[in-house]
Amino acid sequence: MNQSTRGAGDPIVDPAQATHRPQYHFLPPANWMNDPNGLIQWQGKYHLFYQYNPNGPFHGTIHWGHTVSYDLVHWTDLPIAMAPSPGGPDKDGCFSGCAVNNHGVATFMYTGVHPETQCLATSEDGLITWQKHPGNPVIAAPPPGLDTTGFRDPFVWQDGGIWYAAVGSGIKGVGGTVLLYQSADLVHWDYLNPICTGRLEETGSMWECPNFFPLGDKHVLLISPIPLRKTLFLIGAYDGRLFTPETQGIIDNGGCFYAPQTMLDDTGRRLMWGWLWERSSKAASCAAGWAGIMSLPRLLSILPDGTLGQQPVPELTALRGAHHHYSNLVVAPGAPAILPDPTGVCLEIVANFERGDALAFGIQVCRSPDGEEQTSIYFDGETGDLVVDTSRASTDATVAREVRRTPLPSDQTLKLRIFLDRSALEVFANDRVCLASRIYPTRADSRGLALFARGGAARLSSLDAWEMHSIWPVGERSALSVTQG
Ligand code: DQQ
Numbered sequence: 508m509n510q511s512t513r514g515a516g517d518p519i520v521d522p523a524q525a526t527h528r529p530q531y532h533f534l535p536p537a538n539w540m541n542d543p544n545g546l547i548q549w550q551g552k553y554h555l556f557y558q559y560n561p562n563g564p565f566h567g568t569i570h571w572g573h574t575v576s577y578d579l580v581h582w583t584d585l586p587i588a589m590a591p592s593p594g595g596p597d598k599d600g601c602f603s604g605c606a607v608n609n610h611g612v613a614t615f616m617y618t619g620v621h622p623e624t625q626c627l628a629t630s631e632d633g634l635i636t637w638q639k640h641p642g643n644p645v646i647a648a649p650p651p652g653l654d655t656t657g658f659r660d661p662f663v664w665q666d667g668g669i670w671y672a673a674v675g676s677g678i679k680g681v682g683g684t685v686l687l688y689q690s691a692d693l694v695h696w697d698y699l700n701p702i703c704t705g706r707l708e709e710t711g712s713m714w715e716c717p718n719f720f721p722l723g724d725k726h727v728l729l730i731s732p733i734p735l736r737k738t739l740f741l742i743g744a745y746d747g748r749l750f751t752p753e754t755q756g757i758i759d760n761g762g763c764f765y766a767p768q769t770m771l772d773d774t775g776r777r778l779m780w781g782w783l784w785e786r787s788s789k790a791a792s793c794a795a796g797w798a799g800i801m802s803l804p805r806l807l808s809i810l811p812d813g814t815l816g817q818q819p820v821p822e823l824t825a826l827r828g829a830h831h832h833y834s835n836l837v838v839a840p841g842a843p844a845i846l847p848d849p850t851g852v853c854l855e856i857v858a859n860f861e862r863g864d865a866l867a868f869g870i871q872v873c874r875s876p877d878g879e880e881q882t883s884i885y886f887d888g889e890t891g892d893l894v895v896d897t898s899r900a901s902t903d904a905t906v907a908r909e910v911r912r913t914p915l916p917s918d919q920t921l922k923l924r925i926f927l928d929r930s931a932l933e934v935f936a937n938d939r940v941c942l943a944s945r946i947y948p949t950r951a952d953s954r955g956l957a958l959f960a961r962g963g964a965a966r967l968s969s970l971d972a973w974e975m976h977s978i979w980p981v982g983e984r985s986a987l988s989v990t991q992g
Contacts, residue, residue: 527930527947530853530977531826532783533582533801535572539564539792540799542660542716543780544571545588545606545615546770547634552577553772554634555780556588556615557801558603564798565789569600571617573634579778579804579822581978588637589615589628596624596644603660603716603766606634607670609693616672616693618659619644625661625674627693642694646674650686650698654679657713657733658686662768663693664720666747673702673717675730682707683714683732687748703728703741703750711735716766719750722777723809726750729758729779731766738767738781740815754813760913761895761934761942762786764802777807778820783931786907786945802943803926803933810939812916817941819924819933827855827973836958836967843871843878843957846970850954853975856925859968862888862917866962872927873900873948874955880948883959884934886921887912893936900946913940920968928975 534540538560545556552575559572571589574582589601597619604617604625615628615637624644628637649655656677663672672688684704688696702719705711711732718729726745731738737760741752758767759781767781781802785792792798803823808816831848838844838860858870869885883896892912900908915921915936924935932944958967 527787527795528797529800529928529931530979531580531975532803532928532931533574533978534797534799535559535574536584537564537796538562539566539797540572540801541566541782541784542603542766543768543782543801544603544617546768546778546780547606547608547613548770548772549608549613549634551773553579554606555582555801556606558782559587561587564792564796569602571601571615575634578825579820580825585635588634589617589639592639595619595639596626597639603768605662605768607663607665607693614693616645616661616663618661620659622648623658624648625672625696640694645694646672646688646696649676653686656683657715660716662716662718672696673719675714675717676701677711677713677733678704679712680707682709683711683730685714685717685719685728685730700748702748703752705732710739716768718767718769720769720771720777721745722807725753725809725813727807727809727815728752729767729769736765737762738765742809742813742815756814757913758815758817759941759943761911761944762907762909763945764943767802769807776820779805779807779817781943783943783945787903787947788905791905791947800931805941814939816939817935818938819926819935823855823926826975826978828976829974831972833967833970835969838865838868838958838960838965838967840865840960840963843874843959845874845876846956846958849956849972849974851974852927852929852948852954853977854925854927854956854972855975856923856927856956856970856972858923858925858970860886860921860923861966861968862886862919862921863960863965864963865960865965867894868921868960868965869894869958870923870925871955871957871959872925872932873946873953874957875948875950875953876955880950880953881957882932882944882946884923884925885959886915886917886936891915891917893934893940893942895932895934895942895944897944897946900948902949903947906947907945911942911944913942915940
């Protein structure tokens with residue numbers, strides 16, 4: 508049944524290289540990374556900036572790192588774009604922000620700390636070097652009269668020749684909010700009003716990293732509320748000043764996806780990246796020399812039920828190497844059925860199931876032959892949830908191990924699209940929801956795949972698995988990378 512086809516030149520994963528450092532998710536060569544920033548397509552190339560600490564694998568001395576891609580898959584490191592300026596409004600860090608094209612001039616709007624103020628920087632050499640605006644900060648304080656819990660992460664767009672900025676904030680005792688400003692020139696800003704405000708007990712006290720954009724015939728607001736440690740989408744109507752949410756949900760309940768930022772690309776696609784934080788200890792990050800990775804780019808849409816749809820961008824298929832295929836298998840309840848191929852820790856898997864009379868069914872990845880380590884991805888028919896269970900992903904008690912779930916409206920079929928990249932696991936289901944996780948198996952033989960069902964039998968209509976290429980040319984980053992993650 509297994510029609511394995513290894514192409515000439517396809518990589519063979521070397522178990523000796525099997526660390527936790529992802530091979531096809533973006534991360535800097537070393538040190539700390541958090542939020543995506545300043546996403547922009549410039550002269551055809553995708554520029555991705557990110558919160559970066561060049562001084563170690565921990566949050567501090569926040570700079571803007573920079574990488575560029577022509578295909579959304581392969582990334583080339585570029586020099587640090589911005590560093591804190593001693594004595595300047597960003598002396599304690601260049602916090603999150605965005606990039607816009609101001610009549611041909613690439614411009615960042617970002618937050619300087621401390622206190623939190625909004626600043627500008629521009630580039631005239633194709634986004635490589637950045638000059639800070641002499642008038643910084645261009646917004647020196649939150650609106651007078653508002654008792655705010657924070658004031659950061661501007662997201663800027665243009666409408667009818669006017670610039671608008673949405674700044675993440677919160678009103679003490681009330682809840683998180685997004686403050687709306689307008690400007691004719693990006694330098695002089697007038698405060699308008701809170702675009703939308705949440706209830707403290709539901710959506711927290713401070714909304715970080717707002718993104719606000721039209722999608723289909725709706726508007727979408729993405730927020731990362733403190734203290735929720737997860738990111739929400741709100742979809743609704745916008746009248747030019749006020750946003751009225753109609754539906755709301757968690758973008759990714761996997762436990763590590765945060766502070767996403769979106770961009771509109773030249774083909775009109777709304778693309779989103781998020782920060783996938785580590786679920787291991789600070790000591791492990793310090794030993795590894797790096798912490799934090801970027802999610803894969805996701806394509807956003809409004810689904811027929813009015814919620815947010817997420818799919819991996821089609822460009823990622825360029826990473827597919829050796830291919831393995833199975834079809835038409837009965838997945839009986841009881842012991843998991845181990846697949847002979849592929850084994851590995853850098854895989855893409857597309858699996859189509861029919862539920863049959865199973866109560867739960869799915870797939871295990873990074874399974875050791877005896878099952879001591881395993882990560883289970885399945886549909887729970889009793890709750891109607893997609894589940895990623897990392898409670899047995901690792902024998903290391905210092906890493907997060909838990910059951911994460913998200914509602915998955917489903918009829919009798921389940922389509923899983925799984926991107927496994929060493930410690931990064933992103934699971935898309937039925938072309939609509941995603942759960943991202945971080946896993947840290949300890950055993951070199953935790954590389955297997957298995958199918959399982961509970962309470963009845965399911966059917967695997969088809970399974971395609973590809974061994975994934977690394978996005979880094981062999982050896983390119985070895986001098987900068989550290990060995991064990
Ligand atoms: N990260 C940045 C802030 C933002 C937070 C600081 C969200 O600007 O609010 O690194 O992760």
